[in-house]
Amino acid sequence: MTEHTLTVAGVAVDTRHWIGGERVASTETFPDVSPIDGSVLGEISRGTAMEVAAAVAAAKAAFPAWAATPRAERARILHAVADGVEKRLEELAIVETTDNGALLRSHRRGVMPRVAHNFRFFADWLLKLEHEDFETRGHTNHVSWDPAGPSVLITPWNAPLMLATWKVAPALAAGNTVILKPAEWTPLTASLLADIAAEAGLPAGVLNVVQGYGSEIGDALTSHPDVRRISFTGSVPTARRIAASAAANLTPLSLELGGKSPLLVFADADLDLAADLAVEQYDNAGQVCLAATRFLVEESVAEEFTRRFVEKAGQLTQGDPRDEATDIGPNIHPRQLEKIDGFVQRALASGARAVIGGHRKGAQYYAPTLLTDVAQDSEIVQEEVFGPVLTLQTFATEAEAVRLANDTRFGLAATLATGDPERAERVTAQLVAGTVWTNCFFVRDLQAPFGGSRHSGVGREGGTWSFDFYCDVKNTVTAPNGWRNHG
Template sequence: MSIKEITFNTKALVGGEWVGTARSFAVYSPYSGEAIAQVADCGEAEARRAIEAAVTAFETWRDTTAYERAALMKKWHALILRDEQTLAQTIAMEMGKPVSEALGEVRYAASFVEWYAEEAKRIYGETVPSQFAHKRLFAIKQPVGPVYGVTPWNFPAAMVTRKIGPALAAGCTFILKPAEQSPLTAIKLAELWLEAGGPPGVLQVLTTSDPVALTRVMMADERIRKITFTGSTEVGKILTRQSADTLKRVSMELGGHAPYLVFEDADLEQAVKDVVACKFRNAGQTCVCTNRVYVQQSIAEAFSQKLAQAAAGLKVGDPLDPSTQIGPLVDAQGLEKVKAHVEDARAKGAAVLTGGEATGGLFYAPTVLTGVREDMRIMSEETFGPVAPVITFKTEEEAIRAANNTPYGLAAYLWTRDLSRAIRVAERLEYGIIGLNDAVPSTAQAPFGGVKQSGFGREGGHWGLEEYLYVKYVSVGVV
């Protein structure tokens, strides 16, 4: 991948115009610590303006044909792929994801736009038999209305398109608030939307350093009919409570604490490879990456040694270097949490097989811990860093109980070659996503979302489209 200089657009998209603001805030490189851009800092005035534009645009956008929406989204998809190198470099610069991994994210992000461009033409209604000869009964699906979406910093492209794709396909307008750590990718995606011919007000991007003030305006306005949020469980609960006053439709993709169960019949080499892929991508900063690795006792020592060897061999460095596999953590707060989890585990008796230390800047060495117990912080809190705690178990029942012993239920994984065990365990794990001998199960056409305190609602596939539609019943008297 060739690295080139990028000139960032630092304005917000309100209506169909790029808008500057009196105040701005800095976006910092997690790698260098330097400010790479000063971005428009939107407040209540811009929020209200965006709502008016979204409401106005919705009157027209909802009446466009599915084929018109699909054609426009396909143009957007082509432009995203055209500029995939620039988008990947932007992701690497603003949030530290290795550029080769960021390129995979951009293609994943584009796949949502492509999928929902096709799904726009598959919003079907139904006819219902009537008990009366003079009546015809129909159920049709229509867009819920203007949407407010809040996306996280760790997937600044894919989390945007996973929400916007189905919303636009359904006929909704969308106001996006990207994370303040990584807004530049969202701005670039909005530029490409306009280049594709996106109508004014259909997609808007409001960057801000004060998400509370901006979100307060969105949540209070009853014309915003849906809120979709990806982030922490704590913030998700606040937004869910706020949505009650105007009874907005709500989708929440919240925290996780994913277990990875490795049974004694596993292909050891492949299982280690898969756990590394699941745990250490994006330096462990993904909501579905494994946080607890449960290994059956008979293979635990061999597995742990191989996992430590693999983790120690990961290349840590500049995210713009195509050979880098582990970049920096996104900010100092994230680094401190990782350090605290490892220090707590060590103090309570865990052994460090590799890593276990900050290595300068926002970097933390890929780490494998053994001797991990349930009373350690790393077993109850989402670490969001490159640390793999290994816990042993004896029986299938014990493994299932331990895996489910959490308030979260987003993703879980298991490795086994026993078909009966695979079915039993997959059915009993209390999670919305199961990776069975599959460390990276997410794909555009499948449902993504959790249970328990990991949220509700689904993104991806036709399930994601349903989140932006409501059912209208029409009863027709035939006279």
């Protein structure tokens, strides 16, 4: 291991920033800790306003040439990045697992292939991005998508590379240049992505990676007058600070924030399916913004549903995420574990009952938990825990189910289990959510819009919606027979 390189499971990772096509070290560092065992993986360059200024300047300088690059060439380079991801898939998987604690088997089979797909999808979508010309009183209207400029992308720790490339890929495809700020708890795969992009032929300055604490460099990133777009995935309080910082320059924002999503189980549902969907909410140790953490179950089947859920949850294995047999790994950080346990202990003190779990399992793990006897206005029902903690409430009527489902400040997603298609149509039409799943969960397509309502976010990502955000959408109107004869 050299001064600026750490090794994770035999994979060398550069700990410096990537700015203007070069590695740049900071004078100070911060430790990167593995949630698996609490070990320090290495010291990471700790960015300051100086590195931010250099990255934005590099992105600004690279923007005109990248924006002018033909669509087909931009798409070719993005496909080359995808090739590089696939070539290094195993390395990316083990580094990500070590850095954020999610299951290695998931990274190998689903997450890292999805990273490559993110680049391929937006490369291909770019080539077919168009709006049919239309006429207004004989005048021709032509819609085009012009690259907006340098874009700041601030990404979370729960699915670091997948969620980063969900932003990086469309921003680059749109012709923008990027300053990527990965979460300080999980910076490693962003560094590897910089290497892969450079090897794929992405010009210097088009992608820049600045590491560090959001509290120290966030404002420098989001208030910079040369930044033309800001995309953030994370918490509501941080989003408020970003919005306030961006306001001075009226920089457009895309915000994908928290959730407190419901799982509605009606008496006519397939209860085995409903219990399977419920157990899925423990995925990634509950660190999924889309998770349906509030079970709303019709009274007449609540006891049977709970029995089946507890039986299935009891079959889960919690432990080292590198083990193929593990179903639930660690939570990301002792600070997050403390937060999770605080929610649970306050709920128990207020009269909630732990059907399962309700306690820590060592320094890095929290037992899968289901709480019942919880009030609708209680903290545990209203606030996002972001851990393996679920609640169960009952309802008597369809109207009550909808009321309870919508009774939070969030509106990211909802899941519905019912055997009645007419009920499904009625209920989904009334749910406040950006995504609704009926008798399924986490089926995702990049063609579909993704985002939240209320405090769950601003804007939509996916397909043309991503290009609408990362571009200045222009309409050109041409008069009929208005050309002079130059012949």
